[in-house]
Amino acid sequence: TMRMGVLTSGGDCPGLNAVIRSVVHRATADHGDEVIGFMDGWKGLLEGEYRKLDLDAVGGILARGGTILGSSRVQPAHLRDGVERARGHVAELGLDAIIPIGGEGTLKAARLLSDAGLPIVGVPKTIDNDIAATDVTFGFDTAVGVATEALDRLKTTAESHQRVMIVEVMGRHTGWIALHSGMAAGAHAIVVPERPFDIEELTARVAERFEAGKKFAIVVVAEGAKPREGTMAFDVGGTDVYGHERFAGVARQLSVELETRLGKEARPVILGHVQRGGTPTAYDRVLATRFGWHAVEAAHRGEFGMMTALRGTDITLVPLAEAVESLKTVPVERYDEAECVL
Ligand code: F6P
Numbered sequence: 411t412m413r414m415g416v417l418t419s420g421g422d423c424p425g426l427n428a429v430i431r432s433v434v435h436r437a438t439a440d441h442g443d444e445v446i447g448f449m450d451g452w453k454g455l456l457e458g459e460y461r462k463l464d465l466d467a468v469g470g471i472l473a474r475g476g477t478i479l480g481s482s483r484v485q486p487a488h489l490r491d492g493v494e495r496a497r498g499h500v501a502e503l504g505l506d507a508i509i510p511i512g513g514e515g516t517l518k519a520a521r522l523l524s525d526a527g528l529p530i531v532g533v534p535k536t537i538d539n540d541i542a543a544t545d546v547t548f549g550f551d552t553a554v555g556v557a558t559e560a561l562d563r564l565k566t567t568a569e570s571h572q573r574v575m576i577v578e579v580m581g582r583h584t585g586w587i588a589l590h591s592g593m594a595a596g597a598h599a600i601v602v603p604e605r606p607f608d609i610e611e612l613t614a615r616v617a618e619r620f621e622a623g624k625k626f627a628i629v630v631v632a633e634g635a636k637p638r639e640g641t642m643a644f645d646v647g648g649t650d651v652y653g654h655e656r657f658a659g660v661a662r663q664l665s666v667e668l669e670t671r672l673g674k675e676a677r678p679v680i681l682g683h684v685q686r687g688g689t690p691t692a693y694d695r696v697l698a699t700r701f702g703w704h705a706v707e708a709a710h711r712g713e714f715g716m717m718t719a720l721r722g723t724d725i726t727l728v729p730l731a732e733a734v735e736s737l738k739t740v741p742v743e744r745y746d747e748a749e750c751v752l
Pocket residue numbers: 421513536537538580581582633686
């Protein structure tokens with residue numbers, strides 16, 4: 411039997427609780443392991459704050475959004491003695507495995523600690539679906555569902571008022587949520603960060619629709635999208651205290667620009683964290699549960715320095731080093747399928 415520590419770090423994501431539950435079920439019920447959960451991400455490991463996780467502790471959390479362990483953006487690399495502190499607590503607690511669940515930043519920290527000799531099996535998480543080493547991340551399906559429902563709803567009000575709705579969805583570096591929700595809801599234009607947009611082209615696309623007698627238009631834009639250099643005045647924003655991009659609001663800026671250019675009322679709608687809250691879809695619960703199960707199995711086989719990944723329909727393990735190498739951007743072939751990507 412083993413003693414394992416699990417933690418959730420970085421932005422939350424529907425399905426985190428399903429992973430925690432799955433780890434606890436597989437480890438404690440099937441292997442007779444002991445599991446503890448570190449509080450608020452790496453912070454809990456660095457400060458030695460944790461709680462025991464048994465079957466009771468994870469009862470009823472499968473369908474619950476957020477994370478019962480809490481999360482933070484604190485990372486071992488932020489502290490000069492971060493790695494040593496983590497190592498100290500792992501030794502003190504007699505842990506044989508640590509399962510961090512997180513996105514890009516978390517997996518980078520996982521790699522750092524793994525390189526320092528700690529026994530780590532990572533689980534990828536992001537609603538953005540942009541981790542290259544896995545075909546899909548849990549949370550994405552939920553986010554796309556929320557965005558699609560919002561787009562469906564916005565269509566009816568847009569039509570009543572003959573407006574252009576510019577709907578901003580999440581996606582700092584990639585347009586996966588924009589592409590999939592836009593396709594699912596039949597948006598009239600989709601704007602992604604991968605390809606800077608031309609405002610003239612976007613204006614022409616919407617204008618054509620009105621000229622063809624349609625009464626409204628829906629534009630989906632990923633929050634990280636930017637105009638092609640020199641095509642319109644644009645405030646990209648800055649960074650927050652953690653160095654993360656703080657966007658100035660592409661939907662708001664586009665709505666002003668389109669309203670002026672088209673002479674039609676335009677409204678920005680920013681979906682924001684609504685996309686990350688609430689209950690995960692069945693798909694995300696299943697994927698999260700499979701990741702948790704396989705992370706425990708990997709730990710029992712002593713396969714550390716790895717991350718669970720979905721490849722096709724199978725769960726595999728990939729080296730953490732590979733996991734943080736590159737982002738999975740939307741391939742251009744997908745733009746054509748959606749018909750309306752700029
Ligand atoms: O990476 C997930 C994500 O939701 C991005 O889509 C978004 O840009 C970012 O996190 C928002 O971060 P925060 O919760 O810190 O505002």
